[in-house]
Amino acid sequence: MSTDLKTASAKPLEKVIEHIENRYIKNIKSFFEEVTLLTRLILRFFKTAVKPPFEFAELIKQAYLIGYKSFPLVAITGFIMGLVLTIQSRPTLADFGAESWLPAMVAVSIIREIGPVITALIFAGKVGSGIGAELASMKVTEQIDAMEVSGMNPFKYLVVTRIAAATFMLPILVIAADAISLYGAYIGVNLKGDVSFHLFFLQVFGKLTFSDVFPAFIKTIFFGFAVGSIGCYKGYNASKGTEGVGEAANAAVVFASLAVFVLDMIAVQLTSLFDS
């Protein structure tokens, strides 16, 4: 009788614990497992990357595919970004009678924050998913196995080159996007009002300082590295079957975008630490 009571009261509690375990603990556990595996991939990247022979030809090819092919998309977004930001900021500044600050303010927001982050997010969407899907389909169709049995190092050939290419190319894309974005801003300023190209850039570069440009550049290197390594991680460790390919591509975008935000937050904290 008494044992019956005990089990009866233990059951709901057990259920609750089980529920918590299934719902949260497992998620937390798998999250940390993923982070561990990703860290391992990154360590392996550094270990493999410094060991000759190097895959230069493949690196150049990937830089072309990853960087050059993303340029049109990045350029268009950059232009619209600059234009829209300018148009949207004008009324607020006008309220304060500070319209002449428009170029400088827009430039600072573009260079410090919007250029790097938006470009990195687009990069995550295009390149991260591309890498994830490509490597996953190679995994699923045994192409990676085939490289391995032919005595090649597929990690070096496929993963190292892609991560390196992403790390090199994103900063370059961001610089290009920033420039195009500033041009968009120039056009935005001139929609209402008349500022010469010369004056516009005088105002922009008069306001920009080293501490605006340099940290922004450094963080894009990390963004590129994050997108490349997460794409590779998701693709290289894809589960078998065709749905593994879609899953890898999808997860690569989600996690790479998240990583961009997290890294950006860290970067902002660090820069403000040095600024003050």
Added chain:
Amino acid sequence: METTIVEIEHLNKSFGNNHVLRDINLKIEKGENLVVFGKSGSGKSVLIKCLVDLIEPDEGKVVLFGKTMSDLNDDELNALRKKVGFLFQSAALYDSMTVRENLEFPLRDLKTKAKEEIEALVFEVLKSVGLEDAIDKMPSELSGGMRKRVGLARTLILKPELILYDEPTTGLDPITSKEISKLILDVQSKYHTASIIITHDVECARITSNRMIIIKDGICYAEGTFKELSESKDEWVRSFFK
């Protein structure tokens, strides 16, 4: 002189509850063609993947060319793998490369070879599988049987000392199948390679085999020459040859 190329002892492999290989013992001598029969899902592909360490065995010992696989470091393993050719059941051609690039890929480490030499080699193996015309095509433009043959050509290009064929004639018409079987035999006599040939094709087994095994329930259920097994007293064994 060492003549045993492959030695497998008490090989064991399971995936979760699926105990695929229970206790496989096998020896292959230089220049020998071993044909492996077995029902679909009996673990034939898993067996040859264990052999080159694509799948890590749970238990047991695999010795290739006198070296125990589990003792090797990465560089030694890669060096050893260069001596082994592996034809995947799915052909596993590199999608993003043309047929020519697919064939050149295994050679890219050999910087000693001149460009013309590689070119000639590519032509030679493509000719042996009858696909010279497809050299600049992408894998997606090839039929299933053509992919298989390109896969075979890629396997042969390194002139490996041990070749593992996973269903070399599946998906091919009888005439091409026969040609491929003869090609396997040619390669064997020309380069004195040892091979494991997984197949369901009785004709291919008859042409190529020196010895055969049949896998059932994760062990070598029967072993013998083609003639011995096809005339076996065991009804189940004989049923493979119908």
